Amino acid sequence: MSEREGFAERLKAAMAASGEGLGGLFDHLVKLLIEEDGVVEFRDGRCLMRRDGVGGEELPLTKGAFRIVLARAAALCEEFAPGSVSPYGGEGRLRFAPDDGVVHRISFVNTTGEQRLEAWREEFVPAPAERLAEGLSPAAR
Amino acid sequence: MWLLHGTTLRRAERIIRVGPDLRFVEPGAAGLPAENITFAVEGHPACLGSAARYAADKSSNFPGEGGPVVVAVDVPDELVMAAAKELAEGILGPVDEAGLLVAVVGMWGGILFEKGPAFAALMAAWPGLPKEIRSVP
Numbered sequence: 133m134s135e136r137e138g139f140a141e142r143l144k145a146a147m148a149a150s151g152e153g154l155g156g157l158f159d160h161l162v163k164l165l166i167e168e169d170g171v172v173e174f175r176d177g178r179c180l181m182r183r184d185g186v187g188g189e190e191l192p193l194t195k196g197a198f199r200i201v202l203a204r205a206a207a208l209c210e211e212f213a214p215g216s217v218s219p220y221g222g223e224g225r226l227r228f229a230p231d232d233g234v235v236h237r238i239s240f241v242n243t244t245g246e247q248r249l250e251a252w253r254e255e256f257v258p259a260p261a262e263r264l265a266e267g268l269s270p271a272a273r
Numbered sequence: 274m275w276l277l278h279g280t281t282l283r284r285a286e287r288i289i290r291v292g293p294d295l296r297f298v299e300p301g302a303a304g305l306p307a308e309n310i311t312f313a314v315e316g317h318p319a320c321l322g323s324a325a326r327y328a329a330d331k332s333s334n335f336p337g338e339g340g341p342v343v344v345a346v347d348v349p350d351e352l353v354m355a356a357a358k359e360l361a362e363g364i365l366g367p368v369d370e371a372g373l374l375v376a377v378v379g380m381w382g383g384i385l386f387e388k389g390p391a392f393a394a395l396m397a398a399w400p401g402l403p404k405e406i407r408s409v410p
Contacts (some may be wrong), residue, residue, distance in 0.1 A: 143364075143392055144364065157364065192364050193364060195308060196329075196360060196387035199385065200321060200381065200385050203311060204320060206322055206324040218330055220326055237296070244299060244302040244305045245303055247304060
């Protein structure tokens with residue numbers, strides 16, 4: 133398998149294996165992006181995943197599909213911390229599921245002229261249920 | 274299903290009248306056209322963000338456009354399915370249509386139309402679709 137096929141093929145395989153199909157696009161793209169320590173951006177009519185700001189592996193995403201990914205990013209950041217980002221961009225934190233203890237930090241832009249996504253795995257933050265089990269009230273968070 | 278698009282009153286009035294314009298250039302967008310339009314699906318979690326929130330942000334950026342509103346339009350399921358199929362097949366190849374609609378409605382709570390057969394079908398149907406402008410609290 134060539135390097136060009138690598139990320140895209142892994143993304144497709146992850147989406148297919150999850151059984152979520154298109155619904156799993158955002159989660160799998162972000163998780164793979166973190167593994168690769170890369171940036172995804174739409175430029176010159178192509179969606180590219182780049183590492184260290186150089187080169188670029190083309191992903192099979194239209195601008196529209198990528199803008200849906202970015203809209204989902206904004207919505208998840210809003211769930212985690214209301215007001216932390218706008219639909220058009222920002223830097224925020226998110227969880228893939230409410231009970232997920234792992235927090236991810238993302239930076240994104242979703243405007244007519246620019247579409248870009250970066251993601252990093254961040255520290256472990258106990259989920260609300262675990263904090264309650266520890267005797268901490270939600271208000272103490 | 275009813276689809277919701279958050280925008281400003283001035284833009285909503287035009288969308289209701291002539292349909293979404295993928296060539297629309299927003300002031301300050303350096304001449305770049307919109308190229309696509311996103312809708313939330315009414316009655317489902319707004320996994321891509323709520324239409325009201327988009328309307329509020331848009332109105333905040335363009336305060337002279339009459340305030341935030343939501344364009345609501347009742348689009349046949351098959352048109353939404355066609356748009357989802359176009360998005361999905363570019364990534365996954367052939368897809369299961371039944372599962373696709375579940376993914377779009379249940380996991381995204383929204384859909385995006387871009388240039389292609391689904392958008393053309395939406396525009397062709399637009400004059401006859403039930404639609405309205407809803408105020409945003």
